Amino acid sequence: MTQPSLVTQDLTIRFGGHVAVNAVSCEFRPGELTVIVGPNGAGKTTYFNLISGQLTATSGKVLKDGTDLTAMAPSARAHHGIGRAFQLTNLFPGLTVLENIRLAVQARSGAGWKLLRRVEALTELTEKAERYLEATKLTDKAHQPASALPHGDQRKLEVALLMAMEPDIYMFDEPTAGMSLDHAPDVLDLIAEIKKDRTKTVLLVEHKMDVVRALADRIIVLHNGELLADGPPEEVMSSQIVRDVYLGKSTEAA
Numbered sequence: 001m002t003q004p005s006l007v008t009q010d011l012t013i014r015f016g017g018h019v020a021v022n023a024v025s026c027e028f029r030p031g032e033l034t035v036i037v038g039p040n041g042a043g044k045t046t047y048f049n050l051i052s053g054q055l056t057a058t059s060g061k062v063l064k065d066g067t068d069l070t071a072m073a074p075s076a077r078a079h080h081g082i083g084r085a086f087q088l089t090n091l092f093p094g095l096t097v098l099e100n101i102r103l104a105v106q107a108r109s110g111a112g113w114k115l116l117r118r119v120e121a122l123t124e125l126t127e128k129a130e131r132y133l134e135a136t137k138l139t140d141k142a143h144q145p146a147s148a149l150p151h152g153d154q155r156k157l158e159v160a161l162l163m164a165m166e167p168d169i170y171m172f173d174e175p176t177a178g179m180s181l182d183h184a185p186d187v188l189d190l191i192a193e194i195k196k197d198r199t200k201t202v203l204l205v206e207h208k209m210d211v212v213r214a215l216a217d218r219i220i221v222l223h224n225g226e227l228l229a230d231g232p233p234e235e236v237m238s239s240q241i242v243r244d245v246y247l248g249k250s251t252e253a254a
Ligand SMILES: Nc1ncnc2c1ncn2[C@@H]1O[C@H](COP(=O)(O)OP(=O)(O)OP(=O)(O)O)[C@@H](O)[C@H]1O
Pocket: 015, 018, 020, 038, 039, 040, 041, 042, 043, 044, 045, 046, 047
């Protein structure tokens, strides 16, 4: 079996007396798409925040290819290949779609935000940005201001920006939330494309069971901050304990 790219070891966070994520140990491998499910308040987003660095663990560890990221800020974790899609936080609304992607490519190339003096360098970045535009089917929107995009296209642009950062770990928290039914398939197709790259590890928080079924190689279930189940989709979804949680029975009874 391939080595895990991402590991959480006994990952825990307390807010006062409340343990929102409780000793979650999991390994995630390249070429694998894991969907994290669980009832409202189960700790899914908090678990994501602990991995991407928006929150710092009370105890436990986050390791990426063996490097301990636990104490690192989100930007340092991003540098180590953790890529999380956020709604438009990295966007320059007045710039065009292409310019936004080119800036992300530029940031990834190590040139930072400096003005580029060499025309060839700019051409190279533009060509790369155009490939991400094409991959996300935004080519015909290239010269529109990012802020003018309809909601569905803005979500695609978020994925394009994430791809431009070339992360090893892709994290999506409800990628089709608030999207119309016509746009959701585009974003799901993009995630399916990313998953085809066997060097990438994909983590997805999702409530919609049809999305889970379409994409998951593996499902982990969180409940009250604890890891309740972990395995292939059919196995997890048919397990009695998971059914009980979704039907609202107490797990103790199960
Ligand atoms: N910053 C915080 N301070 C205090 N409590 C928090 C904080 N963040 C999350 N929590 C609590 O931790 C628990 C887990 O929340 P979290 O948002 O991770 O759940 P979730 O599984 O993502 O839920 P949903 O599906 O509704 O988004 C909840 O009880 C929540 O109130």
